[in-house]
Amino acid sequence: MKKNVSGCSVEEAMRLLGGRWRMLLVSFLLDGPKRFNHLRRDVPNISQRMLTLELRALEEAGLVLRTVYPEVPVRVEYCLTEDGQRLRKIVMVLQEFGLWLKGRE
Template sequence: MDTFTDSYADLSQESHCAVEATLQVIGGRWKVLILRELFGGTQRFSALNRALPGITQKMLTQQLRELEQDGIVHRQVYQQVPPRVEYSLTSLGQTLYPVLKSMHEWGKTFLAATSESKS
């Protein structure tokens, strides 16, 4: 067996559920981009909103709530006027860094390969 076949065997039906779980947590247009911003450190809602052009406040709120429910993001509310809310990655959320880094590297390879084929 070659390395690809060996690696593919790791994605058997049993581990396929793990891939689905990962996609459930980080899937969609915005979650990976939110995570990218939070890898840089704690962010306020308004900073996240500015960093993600095209996202509505409603969608950002929804995506942050889902990430919080999954234990990926921590929401800290400061009791002051006006209220201040900050978001950061939990220790579980920080473990997604290598996953996103791999996605970034694959994306660069893909873009290079597809731009060469269009030339």
């Protein structure tokens, strides 16, 4: 992951959460735990590889928890950690801003 060059807290947040998919994935996980394929259906334009990479980055940052259940077939679920739940306010602001943008069209 890139380094924070300005020392700014906004840059630090965007370094982790920026990009096309991460906040979108967080917004879907706010509803509760989801399996990988459920997230793929929620975000149909994301490739399997990109979804895997984005979930791993969120997991590495401590925002997402990956749970593997020892079943046949193996079941894997993703959910937000307590730290990940802190993003709820940001998602709400982004949703409000997105609705405002849509209204301008």
